[in-house]
Amino acid sequence: MLARATAATPWGIEALPVEIEVDVRFGLPQMQIVGLPDTAVRESRERVRAAVKNCGFDLPARAVVINLAPADLRKAGNHLDLAIALALLAAHEKIDGEHLAGRILCGELGLDGGIRPIRGGLAIADLGRRMESSEILLPAENAAEGAALDAVPVIAVASLPEAVEHLTARTVIEPARARPAEVLREPAAPDLSEVRGQETAKRALEVAAAGGHNLLFVGPPGSGKTMLARRLPGLLPPLSLAESVAVTKIHSLAGSRPPSGLIRTRPFRSPHTDTSTPGLVGGGSVPRPGEASLAHAGVLFLDELPEFRRDALEALRQPLEEGFVTVVRAQASLRFPARFSLLAAMNPCPCGHLGDERHECRCTPNMIQRYRARISGPLLDRIDLHVEVPAVRLDELKGPPGEATEAVAARVLAARERQLARFGKGAPLPVNAALSPTELERHCRLEEEAGKLLDRAFERLGLSARAMTRVLKVARTLADLAGKESIATAQIAEAIQYRALDRPVGG
Ligand SMILES: Nc1ncnc2c1ncn2[C@@H]1O[C@H](COP(=O)(O)OP(=O)(O)O)[C@@H](O)[C@H]1O
Ligand SMILES: [Mg+2]
Ligand SMILES: [Zn+2]
Numbered sequence: 164m165l166a167r168a169t170a171a172t173p174w175g176i177e178a179l180p181v182e183i184e185v186d187v188r189f190g191l192p193q194m195q196i197v198g199l200p201d202t203a204v205r206e207s208r209e210r211v212r213a214a215v216k217n218c219g220f221d222l223p224a225r226a227v228v229i230n231l232a233p234a235d236l237r238k239a240g241n242h243l244d245l246a247i248a249l250a251l252l253a254a255h256e257k258i259d260g261e262h263l264a265g266r267i268l269c270g271e272l273g274l275d276g277g278i279r280p281i282r283g284g285l286a287i288a289d290l291g292r293r294m295e296s297s298e299i300l301l302p303a304e305n306a307a308e309g310a311a312l313d314a315v316p317v318i319a320v321a322s323l324p325e326a327v328e329h330l331t332a333r334t335v336i337e338p339a340r341a342r343p344a345e346v347l348r349e350p351a352a353p354d355l356s357e358v359r360g361q362e363t364a365k366r367a368l369e370v371a372a373a374g375g376h377n378l379l380f381v382g383p384p385g386s387g388k389t390m391l392a393r394r395l396p397g398l399l400p401p402l403s404l405a406e407s408v409a410v411t412k413i414h415s416l417a418g419s420r421p422p423s424g425l426i427r428t429r430p431f432r433s434p435h436t437d438t439s440t441p442g443l444v445g446g447g448s449v450p451r452p453g454e455a456s457l458a459h460a461g462v463l464f465l466d467e468l469p470e471f472r473r474d475a476l477e478a479l480r481q482p483l484e485e486g487f488v489t490v491v492r493a494q495a496s497l498r499f500p501a502r503f504s505l506l507a508a509m510n511p512c513p514c515g516h517l518g519d520e521r522h523e524c525r526c527t528p529n530m531i532q533r534y535r536a537r538i539s540g541p542l543l544d545r546i547d548l549h550v551e552v553p554a555v556r557l558d559e560l561k562g563p564p565g566e567a568t569e570a571v572a573a574r575v576l577a578a579r580e581r582q583l584a585r586f587g588k589g590a591p592l593p594v595n596a597a598l599s600p601t602e603l604e605r606h607c608r609l610e611e612e613a614g615k616l617l618d619r620a621f622e623r624l625g626l627s628a629r630a631m632t633r634v635l636k637v638a639r640t641l642a643d644l645a646g647k648e649s650i651a652t653a654q655i656a657e658a659i660q661y662r663a664l665d666r667p668v669g670g
Contacts, residue, residue, distance in 0.1 A: 167264075169181070170242055170267065172239045176452065182233075217275050269301055286415065291315040303320065361559075363551070367661060373578035376637060382551060392466070436472075582643060
């Protein structure tokens with residue numbers, strides 16, 4: 164007897180269908196798997212064999228061939244267990260093969276027949292939507308995540324017998340429901356009002372959020388850089404549904420625990436300085452997304468920037484330029500989305516106290532140069548805003564709370580809407596940070612005095628042409644925040660302030 168079932172395997176952040184054919188005939192009793200089965204899939208055979216037996220299905224000794232198609236697709240073994248087991252039962256006429264048609268069946272089997280969670284539940288649900296499946300069977304732990312898409316009924320199954328009971332309509336299981344939004348609400352993001360003083364740094368966060376600019380904080384330890392950084396996701400506009408789905412797929416693939424529904428808040432990732440290149444941008448034999456992808460649609464915070472491994476920082480160039488990471492494997496290359504706001508922090512010098520009135524800095528200019536030179540030029544080139552964050556004064560710490568996140572986020576949203584209107588809905592990335600040189604010229608109309616100011620600053624500060632471009636983009640965002648089409652001196656003057664690292668050391 165021949166039986167068929169459909170499972171799915173992760174591919175990038177998506178899931179691809181795997182057709183499983185089980186052929187049972189008289190002959191030498193053995194179970195063979197064909198169709199690029201790697202070790203992981205061969206282990207599946209042992210789990211399936213044990214699970215079927217331990218659930219009390221008595222299968223006669225026959226020759227069994229299991230074919231996995233497409234053959235050239237590397238498959239994650241554990242995703243296929245459930246479908247293989249059910250097709251095996253159908254091929255032995257323990258259940259009617261008709262019950263398997265039109266469904267996607269995914270789950271890892273324990274030896275006792277229990278069904279264990281897998282990665283990428285949301286991507287599988289999305290595949291079911293595209294394939295117009297009638298139903299998807301998923302491990303109980305993945306069901307809420309799959310149901311979040313609200314497209315194809317997702318049935319949570321805890322064991323192989325439960326799956327059989329449901330499919331044969333002996334005990335029908337109701338489709339899982341997405342958890343109500345209240346249950347999903349993640350811990351409230353910290354509020355900007357908690358940061359006392361630091362007006363320039365807070366303003367820089369607002370500008371970064373409004374124009375999609377990357378931002379570097381330079382300041383001594385304890386000045387509140389990390390505290391400020393954590394408040395950036397809350398300033399960004401709410402996630403769109405498409406962004407939410409992409410973020411959930413990425414986290415579902417990478418996380419140790421399946422998400423309990425659609426992720427609705429922007430991610431904040433703060434990888435450690437010794438994170439490896441694959442850790443930062445993704446990789447591995449079964450490719451997993453790295454921190455850059457886990458920060459997709461959110462914030463990647465690189466604290467102590469000069470301490471990061473050089474090769475890892477270099478690897479960030481692709482995501483910073485293209486918004487995705489390419490992971491190349493022998494058979495194919497795949498992409499993980501990785502469009503994030505980069506936020507970095509560093510001390511002004513190796514000891515951290517340069518420019519601090521209360522502590523003496525003993526670093527030589529040479530040491531300071533070397534320390535700063537550790538941040539690679541190409542990375543620095545992608546950072547429009549560098550801002551000094553001085554040690555916070557006591558009277559500031561005791562001062563009244565500042566503006567709340569909500570108020571600043573409203574201005575950010577209005578500025579984003581101006582950009583959207585200007586660049587059009589078709590623009591791949593409708594933010595000022597993504598402006599090309601030609602667009603920059605077209606969209607940045609300088610008032611006369613503003614143009615003169617820019618020229619003078621260019622001469623006097625010795626700004627590079629690159630720095631000039633950054634200043635213009637930021638000035639465009641400042642004008643958008645002010646609700647203005649043309650750029651005035653106030654915007655140019657402010658934008659020039661955000662080039663701390665273009666000034667000579669100690670200047
Ligand atoms: N401007 C500030 N307003 C309120 N608290 C602050 C401020 N700056 C620092 N702190 C306090 O000091 C702690 C250390 O700040 P942190 O953000 O870790 O500094 P940094 O990252 O610059 O070393 C914070 O957790 C917070 O309690
Ligand atoms: Mg810190
Ligand atoms: Zn120092």
